[in-house]
Amino acid sequence: LREPGLNLRVVQLFRDPRAVHNSRLKARQALLRESVQVLRSRHRTEPRGPARQQQQQQHLLLPPGLLGGGRPPQPQHRAEFFLGGALEVICQSWLRDLLLARRAPDWLRRRYTQLRYEDLVREPRAELRRLLRFAGLTVPPALEDFVLNMTRGAAYSSDRPFLISARDAREAVHAWRERLSRQQVRQVEAACGEAMSILAY
Numbered sequence: 001l002r003e004p005g006l007n008l009r010v011v012q013l014f015r016d017p018r019a020v021h022n023s024r025l026k027a028r029q030a031l032l033r034e035s036v037q038v039l040r041s042r043h044r045t046e047p048r049g050p051a052r053q054q055q056q057q058q059h060l061l062l063p064p065g066l067l068g069g070g071r072p073p074q075p076q077h078r079a080e081f082f083l084g085g086a087l088e089v090i091c092q093s094w095l096r097d098l099l100l101a102r103r104a105p106d107w108l109r110r111r112y113t114q115l116r117y118e119d120l121v122r123e124p125r126a127e128l129r130r131l132l133r134f135a136g137l138t139v140p141p142a143l144e145d146f147v148l149n150m151t152r153g154a155a156y157s158s159d160r161p162f163l164i165s166a167r168d169a170r171e172a173v174h175a176w177r178e179r180l181s182r183q184q185v186r187q188v189e190a191a192c193g194e195a196m197s198i199l200a201y
Contacts, residue, residue, distance in 0.1 A: 154167075
């Protein structure tokens, strides 16, 4: 960021953790390897010994009984086990980034901005203009049309989460309300509450 030969700008994209959890649950098998890698990243930075055991007991997103007695998860719960733990790590990482951004010096703030997925979906043209202005770029009309088309398609299909196509992304914003149980919502909010509060979720 301080390298004078680079005009580096950072755009950090956030999404409501409840929606993230919903999406990750739908693609749990496809994201199994990624979830394991995310969990490994936490093990490199967290404390050892009693503090580590206490942290393990605080896992909120894991299905009931998965951590009981330190046994490995049953095969049918393996993907959920890693998925839930990975979201906790993601939320903690978000929180560190958000707190760092709050305390950042001016030179860093000028090179960093945040984008909420929900804002992009609701106001795609305005958010695109804001991002390109931040990056010092102009907004070609074709790009505005493309963004509008991709977020205002004819339908929303949640059955194929990795399919990139024009769809009504506004429906995706609140899909978690219909798919997650109350317990799942409470667990995500408990695990991600601080970051969610800073991001106004």
